[in-house]
Amino acid sequence: MPRIIDGTSMNLTGAKVKKYRKERKMSQQQLSDKLETLAVYICRGSISRIEDGSRTITDIELYGLSQILQVPIEKFFDN
Numbered sequence: 654m655p656r657i658i659d660g661t662s663m664n665l666t667g668a669k670v671k672k673y674r675k676e677r678k679m680s681q682q683q684l685s686d687k688l689e690t691l692a693v694y695i696c697r698g699s700i701s702r703i704e705d706g707s708r709t710i711t712d713i714e715l716y717g718l719s720q721i722l723q724v725p726i727e728k729f730f731d732n
Contacts (some may be wrong), residue, residue, distance in 0.1 A: 662706035693717030
């Protein structure tokens with residue numbers, strides 16, 4: 654599968670996911686539990702891997718994160 658980004662990171666948004674989660678004083682498990690209420694199933698371990706850049710993230714997952722963290726999707730891509 655071709656990569657569309659250079660380097661070792663599997664996503665562009667993981668650091669922002671972590672930033673916004675921590676700003677809301679939410680654990681990875683709490684975030685996982687809240688995502689489940691939207692039928693977005695990301696286990697705590699996968700959230701950890703998203704945040705450290707070692708796992709890709711789907712558009713549906715990013716939409717769910719946007720809803721739970723109350724952040725517009727485009728903010729996940731700000732520098």
